[in-house]
Amino acid sequence: MISRLEALCLEKGLKMTGQRRVISQVLSEADDHPDVEEVHRRALLIDPRISIATVYRTMRLLEEAQVIERLDFGDGRARYEEAGADHHHHLIDTRTGRVIEFSCSELEAIKERIARELGYRIVAHRLEIYGVPLDEEEGKK
Amino acid sequence: MISRLEALCLEKGLKMTGQRRVISQVLSEADDHPDVEEVHRRALLIDPRISIATVYRTMRLLEEAQVIERLDFGDGRARYEEAGADHHHHLIDTRTGRVIEFSCSELEAIKERIARELGYRIVAHRLEIYGVPLDEEEGKK
DNA sequence: ACTAGGAATGCGAATGATTTTCAGTATTAT
DNA sequence: ATAATACTGAAAATCATTCGCATTCCTAGT
Ligand SMILES: [Mn+2]
Ligand SMILES: [Mn+2]
Ligand SMILES: [Zn+2]
Ligand SMILES: [Zn+2]
Numbered sequence: 001m002i003s004r005l006e007a008l009c010l011e012k013g014l015k016m017t018g019q020r021r022v023i024s025q026v027l028s029e030a031d032d033h034p035d036v037e038e039v040h041r042r043a044l045l046i047d048p049r050i051s052i053a054t055v056y057r058t059m060r061l062l063e064e065a066q067v068i069e070r071l072d073f074g075d076g077r078a079r080y081e082e083a084g085a086d087h088h089h090h091l092i093d094t095r096t097g098r099v100i101e102f103s104c105s106e107l108e109a110i111k112e113r114i115a116r117e118l119g120y121r122i123v124a125h126r127l128e129i130y131g132v133p134l135d136e137e138e139g140k141k
Numbered sequence: 142m143i144s145r146l147e148a149l150c151l152e153k154g155l156k157m158t159g160q161r162r163v164i165s166q167v168l169s170e171a172d173d174h175p176d177v178e179e180v181h182r183r184a185l186l187i188d189p190r191i192s193i194a195t196v197y198r199t200m201r202l203l204e205e206a207q208v209i210e211r212l213d214f215g216d217g218r219a220r221y222e223e224a225g226a227d228h229h230h231h232l233i234d235t236r237t238g239r240v241i242e243f244s245c246s247e248l249e250a251i252k253e254r255i256a257r258e259l260g261y262r263i264v265a266h267r268l269e270i271y272g273v274p275l276d277e278e279e280g281k282k
Numbered sequence: 283a284c285t286a287g288g289a290a291t292g293c294g295a296a297t298g299a300t301t302t303t304c305a306g307t308a309t310t311a312t
Numbered sequence: 313a314t315a316a317t318a319c320t321g322a323a324a325a326t327c328a329t330t331c332g333c334a335t336t337c338c339t340a341g342t
Contacts (some may be wrong), residue, residue: 077327115272129263
């Protein structure tokens with residue numbers, strides 16, 4: 001039972017160590033956007049001798065290998081998610097920290113058009129929406 | 142000759158010290174997106190005894206008072222610009238670091254619609270495009 | 283399976299941006 | 313002018329992340 005990410009690492013010819021296998025598994029099983037500390041915490045449950053430095057190194061390696069994506073939700077730390085899934089963006093509930101994913105082809109098209117009009121080819125982009133639930137608002141009135 | 146930002150600070154009832162006056166002036170005169178070090182550098186030209194700690198404190202104060210906006214272009218440090226101007230986003234040239242501002246009401250409308258559909262009211266949002274010039278690409282071919 | 287050599291790990295120290303602490307100083311209302 | 317209070321500079325503290333280095337682990341070649 002090798003994880004999706006482990007398979008990807010093998011394809012890319014990365015040396016597979018025990019800790020990389022564990023971290024790959026953690027990331028393959030994650031359906032959220034964990035930060036490094038959280039990945040480390042989950043990795044320790046599988047193998048209690050993985051150091052945080054190795055998690056940092058591995059996250060960077062996987063990011064450079066394009067198998068995971070680094071996100072930034074405005075607090076100081078980097079969040080990660082498996083790459084390759086459908087392109088999407090995030091709406092962050094500022095009250096609870098809950099993250100909702102969304103995608104919108106119109107948005108992507110407009111963004112492409114804007115870059116083209118400005119004479120640029122897009123190499124990356126980021127879009128995040130921070131919000132509060134509408135129903136909580138009603139409650140206040 | 143009090144600067145725009147100084148006027149805003151006075152309106153908000155902030156205590157006006159020499160260093161705040163200087164930093165307000167620097168920010169009022171800026172037409173780019175300086176980071177804290179750069180604001181400090183420019184402030185020192187006006188008054189050479191302003192400490193970087195005070196610049197950090199004042200930037201935070203001004204941000205909380207909503208007279209400036211904090212930006213994040215992906216490198217580790219915060220950038221700032223005067224708030225209140227027309228809402229816009231940024232395209233960052235990854236080769237040169239050049240920043241191009243743009244705005245697009247369609248984009249804003251779609252973003253509002255998405256949030257509403259997800260049951261949220263937007264309290265903040267960010268959109269940046271990172272790109273490389275099209276003409277440089279042609280040159281390569 | 284065995285081994286050599288290069289790469290990866292764990293630990294702690296180093297970094298870089300930002301914040302905080304604290305003693306001294308400036309600002310504002312009286 | 314004075315007192316109360318907020319602000320400042322300098323250095324220490326934080327926090328996330330990276331690095332240095334001695335040790336250990338893979339993997340290709342035997
Ligand atoms: Mn996601
Ligand atoms: Mn701008
Ligand atoms: Zn997109
Ligand atoms: Zn916008």
